[in-house]
Amino acid sequence: MAMNDAAQANVIDFAPEKIRKDLLLPVFHTSRRYYALVIALVALGLPGMAVYLYQITEGMGVAGITRPVFWGFYITNFVFWIGISHAGTLISAILRLVNATWRRPVTRCAEAITVFALAIGAQYPIIHLGRAWLFFWLIPYPSERGIWPNFRSPLVWDFFAISTYLTGSLTFLLLPIIPDWAMVRDRATGLRQRIYTVLALGWRGTPREWHRLEVAMRIMAVIILPVAVSVHTIVSWDFAMAPVPMWHSTVFGPYFVAGAIFSGIAALIIVMALVRKALHLEEYLKPVHFDNLGKLLLVMSLLWIYFIFAERLTVWYGNQPAEMAAFWSIQRGRFAVLFWTMISCNFLIPFPILAIKKLRTIAGTVIASSTIVVGMWLERFLIVVPPLEHKYLPYDWGSYSPTWVEITITFGTFMGMILLYVLFAKFVPIISIWELKGPQHSQPIAEAAANATVNPAIRLDNTLPSTNG
Amino acid sequence: MERRTFLNFTILSGAALALEGCGNPGTQLVRFIPEEDLVPGVAVLKPSVCAMCSAGCGIQVRVMEGEAEVVRNGQFGIVKMGLAKKLAGNPEHPVSRGKLCARGEAGLQVAYNPDRIQHPLKRSGQRGSGKFTQVSWDEAIEELLTHLRPLASAHESKSIAFLTRPQRGQRAVLIERFLSGFDGAAWVRFEFFDDGVLRKANQLSFGYEQLPTVDLGHSGYVTSFGADFLGTWNSPVAQSAGYGKMRQNRSGVRGKFVQVESRVSQTGANADEWVAAHPGTEGLLALGIAHVILKEKLAHAETAGAAGALIEGWREGLPASSPEAIAWKTGVPPETITRLAREMAARSPAVAIVGGAPLAQTNGLFTALAVNALNALLGSVGKPGGLEFTPEAPLPAAKAGRDNSGEGKSGSVRALAQQILSGQPRPVEALLLHEANPVFATPLGWRVKEALEKVPFIASFGSFLDETSRLADLILPDHSFLESWVDDVPESGTTQSVVSVAPPAMRPLYDTRSLPDVLLDLGHRLGGHISEVLPWKSYEEMLQATLAPLAHHDGSIKTKDGGEFWNKIQEQGGWWSAEATAAPKAKAAASHFNAMKYQEAEFAGSAGEYPFYFLPYASQLFYDGRHANLPWMQEIPEVLSTGMWGTWVEINPRAAATLQIEQGDLVEVASPHGKVRAPVLLSPGIAPDLIAIPVGQGHEEYGRYASGRGANPIKVLAPQVEPTTGALAWAGTRVSITKVGKGELILLSGGPTQWSQEKIAR
Amino acid sequence: MAHRWGMAIDLDRCTGCEACVAACHAENNIATVNADQAAKGRTMHWIHVERYWEGEFPNIRARFQPVLCQQCDAAPCEPVCPTYASYHNPEGLNAQVYNRCIGTRYCANACPYSVRYFNWFNPAWDKPLQLQLNPDVSVREVGVMEKCTFCNQRILAAEIKAKAENRELQDGEVKPACVQSCPPTAMVFGDLNDANSQVSRMAGSVRATILLEEVGTLPKVIYLERESSHGNE
Structure with a gap:
């Protein structure tokens, strides 16, 4: 089965010129609809910016957070986006390392999600600050007062984890773009040529360059994996390190990482489907890709339901009064609707779709992914809010509901995410061209083949083997 | 805003x-030359007297330098001046002993209230429109004099009335003397939660027409019949201090505390045993307890003396009041009554306290007499751990200086309204008003507002516009108490004889004048009799002159030199006798009073149509509504309901369930005499046949923090009175409750009501 | 020996009168918000009296518990603060450096007692209510967390005074505003390092408990449990 799928996935034996033409089309051609889309996204996203300024000038009080629920939508969004960011790098790094060849049209798509989701997600801790203008106090910089951040604080760990992950995944994304930009450079004229000349960083496509790119990508893939795991573990520790009932849990690290990969794959499937439609890449992003990712999603869905079961069961059995208050408010109380929606979105709906081969079509996986993205956002919300509403002393319980401010800002950042992606897809071939067709455009294969080191990309590209690896 | x-x-x-x-x-902003020498950043503690309720706690004001926008000689500017920063109890003062309650702490917000009237005002719109224009003090005094002069002449057929809150000390002497210059002048001292019934009962039972001082600190067993003595009743700070000692001050002895009431009050929440008796039957319960004590010969009937003689059947052992006989009426099981009686007799000294709602019934006087008799039977009167009466100050005019007329002062507002409306016996031509707010705090049936509107001229001396002072034609605003000379003669709360006096803690912020000084000024200008009885140029002079004789009495100031004494008394915030003052024994009671027998309390409204008793209770924070304009009081959660910034209707969850009413539903509480609307609060601490609403909110006019907020339960009350004293029976109304809306917001600070774990603190 | 400030609250004496709450507002320049904000739960009572009902009518009683910052020795609020705004001062108090606070609100989430209060807006006092503000206590700006300080300004003033007079601080010399006002003297403040101080003696009472002991915060506020004398005892 696997062999057949992989074989199918790799049957992209179009002429290099067709690949080039298909995939470079958006870079050279800008439709009116594209402009309209960009303007619409900017228009939809701007209110979020304006409202954020309003929040800064007026005070955090315009948002719905209150005592004792000091964290609300913003931290939910933060965790959600950081989770989504696990789409790319992690997946593409794993697939790269195991040489799953079907990954090739998918990787860049996924890695871009990572970078943008991180960029968006990293905004939220700042959006959420009471005195956002002092956010740089989170950064360890030598100040004249000799004050450093508190390295015991998980928020400072967050800073390091996210900045490391962002740097890493940006590198991971940009390195393999260089040959494609060089390709654009070679074809472009005028201003575009000058821009892509800079972006291509003088790429000439020598075997040495190819070799180094390959090595760099291998090293990056190895490095990025633990970083990705650590990021979401540390995000989970923002919660697990505080003695809040239902937060203070050892399972949170793996639980969050699993959830992150889960939501990340779901986001990737949706993005792929949209890109496929919008850029007419039906011949590149094939049902088999969706099928494979769908299987991965199925595994993650099962893993996720296992985690939530393990977490809930131990809490329920432990029967600690402080925890039970939050527990029951989720299971039966005011959050029950959200909880069961989450279970439906993350498991009950996607599981049959993904498990039954007939339903695991492009449409099927997209439906499943959409519910999963919603469900995972709800999961983050249910992790953040209900426990805060029910801390130890019942007299101090409270309730949270968001205001239009939080909703507008949240909506704005979603628009921002889409906008970033749309712009990216315009300036960068969304599918790695050279990985599909090899570096034949600039260097004789013979020279590459003569190179002592085997270049898997070249080899695979030229021989189109029927096994994945 | x-x-x-x-x-x-x-x-x-x-x-x-x-x-x-x-x-x-x-x-350019004028910067005045500072009027006092102050060291920046260094606090000075100045004595004063709390004016937030009638307890008369001595306080200490922490004064520090600050910059204030003030009015001096009619000009607005900035001055560096000593500003009151914090109030605390005066550690030397026999009533407060260094402690202060929440309301007392908020005294600062009276002085600094943004809605204070800053200068004299003259009405410019229609009466009650709230439109006033600024006038100078000279104009205001002249205007007032033109109205007073004709009335001050002898044999005038028209008269004036002075409407104030209860006043004590030399202020009371001053007002009385001032009014003595007007023929047939009425001085009406009005307070909603008036203790006239208890004063009357104490006079009858013990010969003291005053509120008792309860020596809780030495008591072994305290039974309170409805008195919120840790919250709002009598002298709460002194009583709380005694309560603390009663609980945990004596090694091996912890006094037991039983509260009898039908809604858990802040005080009742602290009881070891909380006994729910039907409203109006508390006196009967006291008799039931006495019955057991007499029957089991735990005490002799004669012990109760005159107090016992006032109760019919006392000598015979109260045959009609056996626990079995009264159990059904009171709702208290006979075993409980018997047990309480035995405990009381065994755990001497035992004391019974009565106050609040049980006395605000048509049978309130009887209830008070019954509890008094029980006290006398327990031998607690005049003994440590029992009831005592604060001795009078050794001053010639002290009698006048203590407000214990006991004639049901709220009743006299009713009488005043009747006098104004009928013009009999003589029409009221002018009304002087100081702080009392009867338009807010009387039942509609007394027609107080209608009456006041008919008075040709009303001058108000209060610092705030409220429902009553809004009707004034002329406003001559008083200083806040922190800016004035203050003096007081506490009625209770101590077994020492006390005269509190203190100079202003800070200089006035605005173009205001203190009421006593204005009255003295008016007296001089009116001349004649008034200027003879009020020869002093200023209130300070008057205080110095009248309090001088205290130097010759044994007390807290050990000097006989007049000048030194005057300095010392200002420093200490008053004079008090040595602690060893012998507790006064019960005096012979008035003999002309016939023995009383229990009569059922009458409730306005039929039980069929109005199925619930109605309890408007004194708010822990607003008392009778006078503190509703203080933001601290609005925002501090009422401790039992945890409600803030509003009004709620308390109902038992079971009663609510049968009516299909849920927490937060908007309901209408209606009596035959009025109705109010407020959201429902399900409270487990209230009898299923009772509806309670805190008094204090629902002001139409009382500054930015109180106006238009919540509902006023007083407007529901029937004009029911206790017949002997004429005091308002504010707990004698029945109501119905109807759901009229959903999802009304009540501001609750606290989370859910019940705590499932056995202990919070472990 | 350094001081280790602590407080004992005798729940058998506490009457729920809330004098402490008002006194705290007055001493510490605590802003009142307004009805709308209070409805959202944004009041700032550094000390508040919690009320828990027990039983059902007529066998009902309410339990009062004043809750303020417990000044934990192992305070969960401290390690989570990324900027050291929440730190442990040399006398064992959980200090909050308002100027260093950037408003992550993490400390408030971590606090098991929910006794940290956030300035959702800039505090405002309708003129001339600002004249009441205590010059010894800073007014906190928008975006800053605040909490009970055990009236640190009073502790410092007393320490400076004692030092100037070249003597040791006496037991009972320092009284936070809540302790000073408390009419039934339910609250006692003092040095837990001084075995003879009243607070130390109360801490040794058989009734002494701490709030949420199971969370392991090692608080320096000690509650003395309410006794009960029911029935015939």
């Missing part, structure tokens, strides 16, 4: 002012 926009506004206007000031010398 939103506080945020307010801030912006102040910043903007401040900037505008600064800019404007640069170019135009005419609008």
